[in-house]
Amino acid sequence: MNKRIAVLPGDGIGPEVMSGAVRVLQEISDCFHHNFIFEEGLIGGSAIDEYGNPLPESTLNLCKESDAILLGAVGGPKWDSISQSIRPEQGLLKLRKEMGLFANLRPVSAFQPLIHASTLKKEVVENVDLLIVRELTGGLYFGEPSERRGENKETAIDTLVYHLHEIERVVEKAFQLARKRRKKVTSVDKANVLESSRMWREVVNQVAKKYPDVIVEHMLVDSTAMQLIYRPEQFDVIVTENLFGDILSDEASMITGSLGMLPSASLRSDLVGLYEPVHGSAPDIAGKNQANPLGMILSAALMLKYSFGLDKEANIIEEAVMNTLNEGYHTGDLNLEHGKQIGTSEMINKIIDSINENQAITGILTAYI
C-alpha cells in the first residue's frame, strides 16, 4: 500500500514522541511491505520562529496533498506572551478548520497493567471503555467576533456559534460509531443555560430516530464531569461540542493514569484524518527523554485503522503497547510502585522490539502451517 503521510512534530515534546510514531510505522511498513512516504512540515511555535506564521502555506499544502496527517503537539512558554497576537495554537486550529476535520475521536479505556496508576479506585476504572466524540471545527473556538473591545479594551468577547449542519454531521458520526460498539450515545450539553445546547439537543433527538437500536441520553456537562469520575463505566459514546469535549477528555484521561497515554483521531467524511495525542507540548520535560510516546504511537495505530483500513497492522501496534506495559515498563508520567521506569527512547525501542517479536512468532507459525 502506498501512502503519503504528513509529519508535523510541532513543539516541546512533539518531536520526541513523533520520532517514536515514525519509527514504529516504518517497522510496520517493512514487515508488511507497505510504502509509507513521510514528509515533514512545520507547525506551531517552530513555524512562527521560521516563517512568522503558525501554519505556513507550505505545511497546509503538504497536508492537503497527503493521505493522513500525524501531529505531535504545539505551544510553549516561549510563545506565550498574552499581548502577542500570533500564537502556536492558531496553527493547529486553522489546520483542523481548513482540512474540515469536524469529528475528534478520543477513546479512553483502562489499560490493565496501569490500573494502579490511576488516582481513581481500581473498581471504578477497570471496566471503562468509552469514546469521546468532540466537535472540532465550531463552537467557542471559532466564534466571531473574538476580540477585546472598548476604549481601554476593557471588554473581551467570545461567541459560541453552531450551525445546524455542523451539529448534525458530528452527531451522525457518533451514532454510527455507537452502532459498532455498545450502542449507547450520551449527548453532553448545557441546555439549561445555552441556546446552542438546546439546538444541539433537538438535533440529537432528530438523528436518534434513524438509529432506533441505539440508546440515547442527554446529560448536562457539569453532571457529566461528576459522573466521569463517579461511574465512568456507564459511558459508551459521548458526543459533545468543542470546548466541553476538550475539558472532559482531559478529565477522562486520568482514568488511564496519564494524559500521555491517550491517542486521538480527527476525521471528516472521507478517509483523510489527523492523528495526534491528546496531551500537549509539555515544555517542562521537553528534550529530557522523559515524555511518554505511547499516546502518539497509539495515534499512529488509529491512523492505520481509520485512514488506511489496516486493522491488522494497527492491532499489532496496540498489542506491542500492551505487552510492553504488561512487562512493567512505563515512563515517568505514570505513577507505578513496582514498575520499571524508562525514558522516551527506551520505550520506543521496547515497542519496536515487541513488534518484531510478534512478527517473528507469526512468521514461525506460518512456516509450520
Ligand code: IPM
Ligand atoms: C487539544 C488541545 C488544543 C485544543 C489546544 C492546543 C489548542 O488542548 O487538542 O485538546 O484546545 O483543542
Ligand code: MN
Ligand atoms: Mn485539550
